[in-house]
Amino acid sequence: MSGGDGAHLDSCDRERGSTGTASSTSSASPCSTVTESSSSRGASSSSSSGTGAASGSSGSSTGSTSGAARGAVRVDRARGSVAQVPVVAPRRLDMLARMRSPFAAALLLPLALTACPRRVPTASGPAHPVTYPLLAGASEAETTSRTETRTDVFVHTNQFGHVPVVVAKGEVGPLSLQGGRAQLFSDEACTQGISVDNFILFEVLGAGGKITHRFAVGYHTGLTVADQVPDNVGPSAFVFRPGLDVTAQLPPEATFTLRATALDYGGVGRVTPVYLRVSPAASVAPSDDDLRNK
Numbered sequence: 001m002s003g004g005d006g007a008h009l010d011s012c013d014r015e016r017g018s019t020g021t022a023s024s025t026s027s028a029s030p031c032s033t034v035t036e037s038s039s040s041r042g043a044s045s046s047s048s049s050g051t052g053a054a055s056g057s058s059g060s061s062t063g064s065t066s067g068a069a070r071g072a073v074r075v076d077r078a079r080g081s082v083a084q085v086p087v088v089a090p091r092r093l094d095m096l097a098r099m100r101s102p103f104a105a106a107l108l109l110p111l112a113l114t115a116c117p118r119r120v121p122t123a124s125g126p127a128h129p130v131t132y133p134l135l136a137g138a139s140e141a142e143t144t145s146r147t148e149t150r151t152d153v154f155v156h157t158n159q160f161g162h163v164p165v166v167v168a169k170g171e172v173g174p175l176s177l178q179g180g181r182a183q184l185f186s187d188e189a190c191t192q193g194i195s196v197d198n199f200i201l202f203e204v205l206g207a208g209g210k211i212t213h214r215f216a217v218g219y220h221t222g223l224t225v226a227d228q229v230p231d232n233v234g235p236s237a238f239v240f241r242p243g244l245d246v247t248a249q250l251p252p253e254a255t256f257t258l259r260a261t262a263l264d265y266g267g268v269g270r271v272t273p274v275y276l277r278v279s280p281a282a283s284v285a286p287s288d289d290d291l292r293n294k
Helices: 003-017 023-028 039-050 056-070 089-099 102-115 288-293
Strands: 071-076 081-086 130-135 138-142 153-155 165-175 181-185 199-205 211-218 223-225 256-264 268-271 274-279
Touching: 130 256, 138 165, 165 268, 165 274, 256 268
Parallel strands: none
Antiparallel strands: 071 081, 130 165, 130 274, 138 268, 153 223, 165 256, 181 274, 199 211, 199 256
C-alpha cells in the first residue's frame, strides 16, 4: 500500500467516525459514497447513511448493516471508492429450499417420467412352439427321370443343365411368427436336420399371393430367379444340423405363406421332409449357429 492510499483511508475513517460534524459535510465527502450494481440502491444507501433525523453515527451504522445483508464490501484502491459485491450463497440456499417444496416436486415429476419411458410389451411368438409340415420327402432318383422344371430359375454351372428339375414342393400358410423364431427340421419332433440335393428354394408370399422374398438352402454354384439373386441361408452343403434358423427371412409380425421347392440340376436329386417350427423367442430349439458356438 502506498503512502497516499494510507492517508486517504485514514481520512475516510476519521470522517466516518466523527459524530459532531454536520450531515451535509459527511455526505459531501467522497469517502462516504457506496457504489452498488443498481443506481437506485446506491442513492438510497448514501442518503440513509449521511442524512436523516438520527445522528451521523447511527446513519453509518444503518448503512453498514444493510450493506452486510446485501453483500460484501470491496475497496477500489485505484479509484478510492467502495463497491458492493453480491453474496451468492444465500440465493443458492433459497433456490434449494424452493426445490424441496411440494410445488417444485410437482414440476419435476413430469420430467422424471419422460426420462424413464414406459416399456411396451412386444410379441414374442406363440405361447407354445408350433410345428408346420412344409415339404414331403423324396427319395433319391436320377435327374433325368424327373420331368417338371422351373424355367424361371437359372443355375450358373458348366457341368450340368442350367434349368433345374423339381424334386418335391409344398407350402404352408397363412401363418405368422408373432415375433417368434423360425427353424427348419426334418422330423415333427424337431430333433433332426434337413438334407437336400441340390437345394431348396423358399418363396415368401404376401397378401394376394404375391411373392415378396426368396431365399435358398443347400448346395449350388450360383443361381438367379426371375433375374434376381435370392439370399443364401446356411453353408453351401447337402446336410444341415437341426434347427437351421430362417427367422430373418420371414416377416416378424405380418401374415404370410411359405412355399418350398426342392430342385436338382444334375446327377441325382433327393430331399428329406422339411418342418417349420415357430417358437417363442425365449424358448427355442438349438440352432445350427448355437451348436457351432458350443
